[in-house]
Amino acid sequence: MNAIPPLLDHLVLATPDLASTVAEFAGRTGVTPVVGGAHPDLGTRNYLVSLGGSSYLEIIGPDPEQSLPEGAHSFGVDGLTEARTVTWAISPPDLDAAVAAARAQGYDPGTPHPMNRRRPDGTLLEWRLTDSDTAHPSGLVPFLIDWGASPHPTTSGLPTTPLREVSATAPDTDEIRTLLTALNTELHLSEGPVGFTFTVETPKGLVTFC
Template identity: 75%
Template structure:
């Protein structure tokens, strides 16, 4: 199996302390993530690093410039004791068809909903993604995303740390594998404590994050 999944769009590194995690990434890799933008109303903002090609890393956490959101922040960042790779996303050629196919195979990746944010230069980005209670809670089964007519984040001159490997472990890998197949996703998966791990190439050598 390839160590980098096909159609990988991005990895999500969630954190309760955004500035500290961005500083830690910079210290460990020698590469400073670029500001992505705020998710208005959700109470979060992100920083981005290209993983090579059309894949990237999203570092997401609470936005101190926003008021408290009405509901929980995305990716349960408020409940995390520290930064953790919580999930990943793939970009299928046809989002709607991929969702229908997954449901036909016995897994519902969730309803498709629109989202948006503005880049620091004011450009509005709009995309659609799967979201909902039917997604597997492990985070190991990727959510699906479609950027539509928006310029993909990797096309904006992001700093680059090429992805060398993405892998995961779960107490019961055989529970997860059929769900990965349902969304046409491949992931190196072994038995062990629940978690996602990725390794990037950097000016300071390979660096692994969990």
């Protein structure tokens, strides 16, 4: 079992208070996340940190500059009382082929749809991802993403905290492993309540987040 999941694109750390969580991350690691950008019509904004290679951490929370009805934010940030890692994304070589292969094995990750955001430097990023609303409710089964012709977020000179390990717990680990196999990836799993942990290397040593 790999300590780092195959095809990992990014981890999603969701929070009800973006500024507080970014400050906590910086305080614990000595590395300050940088602004990624706002997600139009979704009411969220993110900050990013590279995890090494082509993987990164997305810290996502409500964007105070967007006014949306209750419950309209993505990744369930409205229902959170504290920051936690809620899901992850993989980037297969061929998104549509990966969706078809998963469906052939009995798991439908959702239909890919387009999204976009603009970086602080004005660069428009456009990507496709599978609809997370149809994904496994635990968040332990990743959604799929394809950055297409857009530059990957890790190419923009992000601060880095190298990822050393990702693990998760689930009441039914066999169920999750079956779905991960359908997506051609894996995750270190043990039995327990649904949850993630990941460990990064920082100027302050190894730091683990949930």
